[in-house]
Amino acid sequence: MQNGTGNSRSKFSGEEDVVYEVYQRCLIIRLNGELDHHNAVRIREEADKLIDRKNIKHIIFDFTATSFMDSAGIGVIMGRYRKVIFIGGKIAVAGVNMAVDRILKISGLYKIIEKFDNVEAALKAMQR
Amino acid sequence: MSDKNEMVLEFDSKSQNESFARTVVAAFAAQLDPTIEELADIKTAVSEAVTNSIIHGYCDKPGKIRMHCILENGEIMVEVIDEGVGIENIAKAMEPLYTSRPELERSGMGFSFMEAFMDSLEVKSELGKGTTVIMKKRIGKYQSR
Numbered sequence: 391m392q393n394g395t396g397n398s399r400s401k402f403s404g405e406e407d408v409v410y411e412v413y414q415r416c417l418i419i420r421l422n423g424e425l426d427h428h429n430a431v432r433i434r435e436e437a438d439k440l441i442d443r444k445n446i447k448h449i450i451f452d453f454t455a456t457s458f459m460d461s462a463g464i465g466v467i468m469g470r471y472r473k474v475i476f477i478g479g480k481i482a483v484a485g486v487n488m489a490v491d492r493i494l495k496i497s498g499l500y501k502i503i504e505k506f507d508n509v510e511a512a513l514k515a516m517q518r
Numbered sequence: 519m520s521d522k523n524e525m526v527l528e529f530d531s532k533s534q535n536e537s538f539a540r541t542v543v544a545a546f547a548a549q550l551d552p553t554i555e556e557l558a559d560i561k562t563a564v565s566e567a568v569t570n571s572i573i574h575g576y577c578d579k580p581g582k583i584r585m586h587c588i589l590e591n592g593e594i595m596v597e598v599i600d601e602g603v604g605i606e607n608i609a610k611a612m613e614p615l616y617t618s619r620p621e622l623e624r625s626g627m628g629f630s631f632m633e634a635f636m637d638s639l640e641v642k643s644e645l646g647k648g649t650t651v652i653m654k655k656r657i658g659k660y661q662s663r
Contacts, residue, residue: 416571426533426535426536426537426565427533427569427572427573428534428536428537428564430623431533434623458537458540458562458565460562460566460569460631461566461625461627461628462569462624464625464627465623465624468622468623469624488558489555489558489562490554493562496627496630496631497625
């Protein structure tokens with residue numbers, strides 16, 4: 391991914407399967423691998439630390455390389471939504487595959503989050 | 519000769535076994551030649567049931583979870599059995615968005631997903647004795663039989 395001048399992104403490696411990037415006040419969480427209850431506990435802690443320290447407003451969950459997700463993933467998204475909604479923040483998902491899409495649909499989460507083809511498109515919409 | 523195929527697996531109630539459990543069931547179910555979507559459904563449902571046993575049945579304390587699977591006539595049956603605290607009110611536990619442990623940031627969608635992704639779901643529970651979840655799913659290519 392290209393970084394524009396003066397718009398450098400900070401990368402934070404959490405658990406090896408999850409990569410966090412901060413771009414202005416937007417946190418991008420790349421969920422590579424499996425997102426279940428076991429992994430959710432750590433992702434929640436790591437994400438919340440960054441949200442607080444970096445004064446995060448918007449969050450983009452990138453599912454491009456997600457091989458599995460269950461209701462624990464819904465819990466992670468809902469929990470972060472509750473954190474940023476009070477400061478006018480938004481939650482977006484990107485790179486959603488068919489399996490993840492079905493879970494997001496059934497959960498009703500699309501009522502409160504927006505879906506984009508990729509992270510770039512989500513970033514663009516959130517910077518508006 | 520019957521085409522029935524059965525397997526039983528017992529493992530510790532530890533969250534790192536959630537992935538192990540759903541992967542084992544998916545590998546076993548592969549004999550029915552399911553679609554990728556059907557396999558994803560089964561994995562999600564098993565993951566929800568096993569996670570419930572770990573978080574709610576055993577309340578994150580040590581215990582054993584038993585999985586019993588039968589493949590027969592193009593259908594998979596998965597039983598997830600724990601000897602944990604049991605469920606006081608099954609109907610309430612199965613309500614969408616209900617969670618007995620909101621502090622864990624659970625979505626309360628576990629049973630809803632099991633119902634949505636499998637053809638049938640049965641929950642048996644006795645307080646202090648444990649909980650058994652029985653799920654069945656017919657694999658599509660056998661649907662017309």
